[in-house]
Amino acid sequence: MKHDPPDDERIDAMLRRAEPERATGLERRIGLDGVLHTVLGTPREEVLVGRFVLERGIGRGGMGVVYAGRDRESGARVAVKLLARSESTTRRRFEREADLLKTLEHERIVRYLGHGISADGIDYLVMEWLEGHDLGCHLRDGPLSVLDAVRVGVEAARALAVAHAAGVVHRDVKPKNLFLVDRRLENLKVIDFGLARGETSGTPLSAVGAVLGTPGYIAPEQLHGHADARTDVYGLGATLFECLTGGPPFRGSNPGAVLLAVKREPVPSLAARRPEIPAQLEALVVRMLGKDPAERPGDMNQVIAELSGLDILP
Template sequence: MDTVVTDPVVGLLLEGRYRLEERLARGGMSTVYAATDLRLHRTVAVKVMAEHLAHDPAFVDRFTREARATAMLSHPNVVSVSDQGADQGLVYLVMELVRGRTLRDLLQARGRLTVGETFAVLEPVLSGLTAAHRAGIVHRDIKPENVLISTDGQVKVADFGLARAVAGTGQTSHTGGVLIGTVAYLSPEQLERGRSDARSDVYAAGVMLYELLTGHPPYAGDTPLAVAYQHVHHDVPAPSAEVPDLPWQVDELVARTTRRDPAARPLDAGAFLAELTDLRSDLGIGRMPVPTGRPVESPGTLRPTSRPSAPRPRDASVPGRSTAPRPETLGGRSRGTTVLPGTDSGPTGQVRGAGPRPPAVRPGVPPHIRRRRARFALTLVLLLAVTIGAIGWWLGSGRWTTVPELVGADEQTAIGRLQEAGLDPAFGEEQFSETVPEGVVLSADPGEGELIRGSDVTLVVSKGVERFTVDTALAGRPLEEVQAALGELPVQLDNATEYSDDVPSGSVIRFDPAAGTQLKRGDVVTLVVSQGRAPVEVPNVVGQEPDAAQDTLEQLGFTVQRDEGRSADVPTGAVMAVAPAPGGAQPYGSAVTITVSVGLPQVTVPDVVGMSEDEATAALQAAGLAAESTQFISGNRVFQQSPKAGELVDLGTTVKILISFG
């Protein structure tokens, strides 16, 4: 596939080692790039998880699981994984680069394969699966899309993203009720119970065998549910119903590997591979190169003859009728002895009349089939005996098992103990605990006693300590907004007030305990709310110049207003009074009035005309004025005064009085 120039990932350098050079393929969950390993100077394939899934722990776990599962394998028919990591927001796997195509591409190009070509493709697939099963790994997603065919014809199994490592090929893995895999290849036990083991991979490989021979899977439907129903309730049909010239032995192999009962299938991929190898030998099919996309040959060229409906006995009443099997052409080679027209030969190739004929082998049933059936019959008898014994054991004490000690064990250990005891783990809602670490079993139901094997035991796993934190960004916000934001936390809120020069009144200054502190459920969090700036004491600026006094007050945060007044004690032009009075505390920003002296106080001149000199002097002095008397001729009464009575004059002004006869 050509590189998309606009792909922003192309050209990135991951972990300073893998430079992404070319996009090879893109799917719903990941994209595969060709990359250069700058450390080892080699070309590799890098699978990058889709960006929208990189934050999903389940998909990241699948990527990690694929790396670990495949890293356990070292086999020429398994795509190797060499590294795994995350960088620049990308989660990735580093894999062996296989230049070529998938088996799905080959089927789309060819339609279907011949028997020899099918065996040539399926044998390396089963060989790679055999290595996985012997390592205790079940692939769980065998399908043509996950089989790669290189340009030189090498077949490799890829995408172990759904694989599970289990205790052995006889051990099952449980998916928690979630179907994983492609429904067209899922076994009945996966669809019904979510369980899978090596025999589930055998079923999928058997379905793929059918598809390689016919060009399509055995079941189709409008919905995945319809396809799943057919897997569970119907046997896979014989491929010869679609391709009439297929050998009946191939039909039997498809039937054995796709039995709905897992116990009736080959034990694992190794057993399947052994049967496939035996069948190829029985049919006389030589090893063929893996097809890489050449046009399909005519059906009669590489396929054996069709399966007979029943063994055909020799008919002695018909002259010249041969008892030897009809010749079969397999891969261009004739199997057995060719019978020429007009002659009759026995099993050893003798011509009629050449001598006595040895006893003929029973027609229609080759010796290797009879041996296989005998082995099957013996196996069936042994299996029946074992089954009867197992049923007796089961009806007695065998079906009961003891619930193991689970509380205090970590989750994976508890699951292992349950599986060893023949019980199925189920999970309740996780709970917080102040004493039990995260991932450790808090409780089990039932927690002790005996249960029937296969029963569910519900595990409640600890989530660890429950802690909450107050967001530091809430400091400085209005109280109502902070209370609304903290209303979802299971803590108690309390308020306190404090003056602040920096935080506006009504907003939260800080939290006690401080924001970011780990809090338990029910802890008290005190919101310290600002009352604004602290009150300021009014200074004494009396006697100062007005401008200097105003500057002092404004620096303290007061708003200054000016007024004028008269004072006998303060010089003109100086501050004579401050209101509010100095020494008292006033709110920050409040108004302070300073009164500036414009001179001495003024008084009204009293009327002293007609008074005696002494009386007039006393009256003027009482009004704050001075008296200066002048004697006119002689007399004892004020005859005239200046300033006149009723005039306003400065305090201390001298009033001249004229004394004359009264």
Template sequence: MTDPQRILAGRYLVGDLIGQGGMSTVFRGTDTKLGRPVAVKILKASLANDSTFRERFRQEAQSASRMAHPTIVRVFDAGEELMQTADGTQLQLPFIVMEYVEGQNLKEILAPGPLAGEEACRIMESVLTALEYSHRAGVVHRDIKPANIMITSAGQIKVMDFGIARAISDTSSTVAQTTAILGTAAYFSPEQAKGETVDARTDLYSAGIVLYEMLTGKVPFTGDTAVAVAYQHVSEPATPPSDRNPEVSAPLDKIVMRAMAKDRAKRFQTAAEFREFVKVAASGKMPVFRTEENVEDSLFSSSGGSQLSESELALKQLADNTSVVRTQSRPPVMWIWGTILSIGVIVIAVIFWLLFTLVPANIVPETTRIIPDLVGQTQEEATDALNELDLVAQPLNEESSEVEAGTVIRTDPATGAKVSPETVINVYISVGPSSVVIPNFQNMTVEAASAALTKLGLTVGTIDQVDDATVPKGAVIDGTPTVGTSVPGGSTVDLKVSNGKVSVPDVVGQSMTVARDILSDLQLDVKLTPNNQCPTESGSPVVSQSIAGSQPQGSTVEIGYCSG
């Protein structure tokens, strides 16, 4: 679909094909500006003319760009480029530039068979961490499946391809596209199969299917068509994993079956809850789920619902006892109440004095972390400092002409900010001054070339008018530095511009044939003039020439030779 050596957006070199799905084709690429490998996803040409799919593809870039977490494949850039399809048609195709992950996807890892329970739990914990992060950002993935879960060569888990994700707030969004384009029916939730509105619990159902497959090597439901599989998701109970693999523990059985409940109200309600129970099952303990009845009883009723506490019973007896003789018909005398009120005011004043004078003002709760000043530290030093505070460092490259390459420019949240443990902190690492590749401005007008250079943050220097045989008057011949050279942003580029003239050399003494070739190569109109006043010589050397030096392009040159 695309030239494997094509450069997108002036910086992304497209390389070998990695894979393709229902919506797009993915290539390995190189960010020539930062010198790092990337993955380039390009919308399939068959969908490029469909405005619905183009919009869905753009939504993917918008949704994924909001995700910045170690367990999620990052999106660096997006845009559109005019590309040539296999049939020679020129189309404007959207593309997305993503983090390149070296490793295998979970589908490839599961090809030989199921995983051990411990490894399946480890992978699922990371997947659920990614979903917890995305759900907090208001994004439902909608397409959780093994092919979208990467395991790096170092064993790190990364969830990718938020290709059909949409904001949770878009409550009218339903799945109405074919499974060939938007996902795989084997991992659909019942609500997706029925075309109902989805929410975060939809992803948890799909995650349960993935956990089932990791433990058994098979998905719970199969069929000849997507409709047949979708029907089973809605109506058929799943076989417990242990029936297919006796090595699956009872705790994991229980976890998987709860995650795959048809009624989403009976599933895990959050990714964090699901992850905590996976940890319980991985330790070999039997998980105990709180039912809706347990919650209601614990919140709204006492034992039996009719018994009174001792204090309540005593008060009731006192209120009902008519034999008690009251010795005072009105409240205690006013001085008693005044004393009680005075004591209360003193106690409150003492408490406030203790809080604001004796207690240090800079005490921070144990559940709060303060972002340290990391500016000027190396990436490794900054990461270690954040890890000691139970914070997650997310390194991001940024160009800077002021901060030394390889050191921290700033953090987000900023220094001094208070955050919770395990918060992701964006750490911006300097890659040095920005670099720009000199564009091809040859044969452009001076105005057009200047605009192209200015757009890239470059400055036009001297403009020299020089002779050139072929470049039209006023057009750029070349520049210094030359086209294709990488230079720091803000650099000055000198231009050489054609003055519409050509430097005509002196060819007197050259043979007629050589002289004619030299002048013709300069796009000059050569006329041969025989001179019968002088004797003919071998090679017919030129004895006269009408013009020489700087002359208008295409001038006529008469050269004379002896013919007597």
């Protein structure tokens, strides 16, 4: 009989396989602003992807580079994500993000505007332009009030409930992927569906044993390659924990140590870090962070109902 390797060996292997590819020497020398030349090989002054003009680099992730851009037809500002590498698995994941995002229409989900392949052969995804910062940046100034944390939880859950109803699991719910338009908590939008997957999809888009997600917010079942709507319940629970206490539920000296804590350690006491947190709210967050998906609220609608029933919201 074949036995699974011990947790530490499994997690170590996952982390090795999940390491991002090293940038080329040219990319390291020229940094983000120069990636455009490396990726497209065309002049900065008038770089086009479809009908969109790229203006400046604003961020970089595992799959690509995000640029501020402009729609030449309407003049509107847009955000354009470019795929930086062309490996087949990465390309399929990028295409899947675009295909899933265009099916989701909700005021709390970043709006899809288009995608395609440029004349230079570069895959691109265009989304609405958002001014502000993400919740992770906001939390650098300290935890939220209990009322604001509950409001954030309800609005994020509303958006994710729509995604789940469409069969889409985000798989990377965390403060960094909750954007605050104009830096206002009431203007939250869920962003970055790069790890999202349709619940009925039978095509794995990661190497066997590769970990997809963010240590500290990843659900235990993701360490074994499983995910459903309750995986996002876990991610939102970890996000609520951070909103209320100022830090994620599990910490460690390195990503592997964090993943082991996620799998093995009980949820730390919220009240010990912040005594004024209502007991019912703490109990809900702890359930959302259950090691077994069956221990968690069954879906986002249940999360919304329980948060709204805490008698905290006006």
